[in-house]
Amino acid sequence: MRNRLTCARCGALLPILLLLASAGLAHGQSRYALQEVFRPNDQYRVESRVRLNGRLSVPIDPNQPAKLVDMTGESKISYDERLLSPDPKTNGERSVRIYRQMEFTRKVADRPQSLNLRDAVRRVVLIRRDQTEVSFSPDGPLTWGEMDLIRTDVFTPALVGIAPPRPMAVGESWQVRETAIRELTDLETIEQGSVEATLVEITQWNQRSIARLSIKGTVKGVSEDGPTRHQIEGTLYFDLQSNHLAYLSIVGAQELLDEKGMVAGRIEGRFTLTRTLSNQLSGLDDASVQRISLEPNAENTKMLVDQSDMGFRLTHPRHWRIGTQRNQQITLDDPAGNGMLITIEPLARTPGALQYQVESKQQLAKFQAKILNETRPIRLDSANSIGETFRIDSEMSGQSVTMVYFVLRGSVVGMTIAARVQSKEPAAIVAEIEQIARSVTLMTPTAR
Structure with a gap:
């Protein structure tokens, strides 16, 4: 599930902000600039809430057609954020956040799911250029689930596309730009439709001038869920004294479309976002920010695979991805076709390195490989487990293939790794694979 209006960015109005709708001011034909300027070193406290419900077409049984099932979900996110100067390499917008809360729960049919951000990695750096986002924690590796939570949260600088191109008078309307629509809906492409914003009134709250905007529209396009139609309607409050988006509430509906354009599922939800400007947030002062790495590198962009239920953890470079998981095996693959098969077994059933080498050669023979x-x-050498490694160079179907093998032993479980290297520069890939193997920590499996 997404944290945007792909089923998610919709929330309840905060009672204190409802007071803003009272007693509009006399405004005549005055025009108001509603454009937020994102300045380096500005700090914000941000909170968002999502509630959703609906029906999805889900394959419950791989041997049966997908079925419509009920789905509910909720997310709670709060963080302090400091805007930074643009990234020197990409010129992308950049910020550092300290998450106070990031929780997600969902129930599809009778299957509950939950995910949150671990305390160890609550400090996160984000770099955003167009629709490409890079996030990492300077304090440790993120899991893929954690990175997806961060990715699907609203990147507030992208909402500048809600603002009008010029100062507006009360009652005037304009088209919301695609950048903001994509941010709210998570559509990758927009094929038809539009969203309109209107300056409804200028009012006073807590001795501050506030502009109230309405937002409404329907758009159709493609997201990672496939063809999708979004209907959104909401309210935005813009602080005219500090020139920042202070509050956004969206009620939305997402319709998932099949190959014929018919509705295959519908999710309704409410999303709220509040932002408070403050320049004295704990942990975001100059001294604290100067002590951390603000640029991505090979170390701080590593990913964590935490399979405590199977009895292991490891880290890997970000361009490697988890492939399949079946029983006590998972695969890791990179874009060049290199891959690792990881098998976890009870310690008593873990083979010795010489036995594993014999078994591996027998397996290669089945594929008619010629051992070179x-x-x-x-x-x-590993600080986390006792291990051995060996290598077999072979030729299969006229291609040179290097296989690198590992046997790792913990106190309760053991692990074997069979890695396939097809790169034209195998030394660099072998070094990466050895680094992954050295990162493995074996432990007593936890209960599922």
Whole structure:
């Protein structure tokens, strides 16, 4: 589930902000600039809430057609954010956040799901250019689930597209730009429709001038869920003294469309966002920010695979991805076709390195591989487990293939790794694979 209006960005009005709708001011034909300027070092406290419900077409049984099932969900996100100067490499917008809360729960049919951001990585740096976003924690590796939570949260600078192109008078309307629509809906492309914003009134709240805007429209396009239609309607409050978006409330509906354009599922939801400008937020002062790495590198962009239920954790470079998971095996693959098969077993059933080498050669023979070279097992230096590694160079179907193998042992479980290297520069890939193997921590499996 997404945290945007792809089923998610919709929330309840905050009672204190309802007071803003009272007693509009005399405004005549005055025009108001509603454009927020994002300045480096500005700090905001941000909170968002999502509630949603609906029906989705879900494949419950792989051997049966998909069925419509009920779905409910909720997310709670709050963080302090400091805007930074643009990223020196991409010129993308950049900020550092300290999350106070990031929780997501969902129930599809009778299957509950939950996800949150671990305390160890609540400090996060985000870099955004167009629709490309890079996020990392300077304090440790993120999991793919955590990174997806961060990715699907609203990137507030992108909402500048709601603002009009020129100062507006009360009652005037304009078209919301596609950048903001994509941010609210998570559509990758917009094929038809539009969203309109209107300056409804200028009012006073807590001795501050506030512009109230309405937002309404329907758009159709394509998201990672496939063809989708969004209907959104909401209210935005813009602080005219500090020139910032202070509050946004959206009621929305997402219709998932099948190949014939018919509705295959519908999700309704409410999303609220509040932002408070403040320049004295704990942990975001100059001294604190100067102590952390604000640029992505090979170390701080590593990903964490936490399979505590199977008895292991490991880290890997971000361009590697988790492939399949079946029983006690998972695969890791990179875009160049290199891959790793990881098998976790009870310690008593974990083979020794010499036995594993014999088994591996027998497996290669089944694929009619011609063995060109092999090394004897040697010790793998690792602070987290006891391990050995060996290598077999072979030729299969006229192609050179290097296989790198590992046997790792913990106190309760063991692990074998069979890695396939097809790169024209195998040394660099082998080094990455060895780094992944050294990162493995074996432990007693936790209860599911």
